[in-house]
Amino acid sequence: MSILRFGHDAWGERIVNGISWDLLPVAFWAGVAVIVGHLIWRAVRGRRNGG
Amino acid sequence: MASHDNDTVLRHAGFDRAFHWINAVVVLLLMVTGLLPVLGVNFAWVKIHWISGVLLTALIVLHIVRALFWQSVRTIALGGSGGGSLPGKYTMPQKLMHLGWMLTILVVIITGWFLMKKAGVPFFERDPYALSLRTWGVMTLLHDLASLAAVFLLLVHVYFGLLPEKREYLRAMLTGRASRAVLAQDHDLEKVERGE
Numbered sequence: 001m002s003i004l005r006f007g008h009d010a011w012g013e014r015i016v017n018g019i020s021w022d023l024l025p026v027a028f029w030a031g032v033a034v035i036v037g038h039l040i041w042r043a044v045r046g047r048r049n050g051g
Numbered sequence: 052m053a054s055h056d057n058d059t060v061l062r063h064a065g066f067d068r069a070f071h072w073i074n075a076v077v078v079l080l081l082m083v084t085g086l087l088p089v090l091g092v093n094f095a096w097v098k099i100h101w102i103s104g105v106l107l108t109a110l111i112v113l114h115i116v117r118a119l120f121w122q123s124v125r126t127i128a129l130g131g132s133g134g135g136s137l138p139g140k141y142t143m144p145q146k147l148m149h150l151g152w153m154l155t156i157l158v159v160i161i162t163g164w165f166l167m168k169k170a171g172v173p174f175f176e177r178d179p180y181a182l183s184l185r186t187w188g189v190m191t192l193l194h195d196l197a198s199l200a201a202v203f204l205l206l207v208h209v210y211f212g213l214l215p216e217k218r219e220y221l222r223a224m225l226t227g228r229a230s231r232a233v234l235a236q237d238h239d240l241e242k243v244e245r246g247e
Binding site for chain 2: 004007009015016017018019021023024026027028030031032034035038
């Protein structure tokens, strides 16, 4: 998986063109991870509070 | 009616609710038109994307002017809780969510206006040589990065908005009013009255 997209300028030098779109699923799953993490924390807290 | 007013408090004025939901539609439109082509769904996205971007800019300028001159910025500021255990109008997670969206949207707007110059729009003559290739790359990188942040923030924001225990916040964003008793569990209503 790459982090950046690269291209070349007129002199053949490598330049950054943007973020690698391999990171799009990473952003999505990071959001899902926060949601799942919070759901687990919420369930554990609910059980501790006798709910 | 009076008892109804005593039971609920006005949390979001109509103007702010309209801003929130129009902003949500515009951001979704920008994400759909910007990210679907990345996923291989090809359509004429550029025009819808830049028009939505201009609309988002207008909305944010309006929001900033309203926040600075008609509202209390202290309600959303991270520091200065004014003492006491309960926060004012917004809790710390809500302030952090606002900060996340604020940074993401500011980056996406500033870089987006530069990229409009590169792509060419009716009011901006196309000039791909206005910046060096290296700088265009950085602009695109920041724009892309903000779009990824928007994916993350959208998921988390919608999730917390739909949680049953946060239902009062969603209700307030839909109707303007929230139960005084429910809000008092997590907010110091005196601070809210003082504009904190």
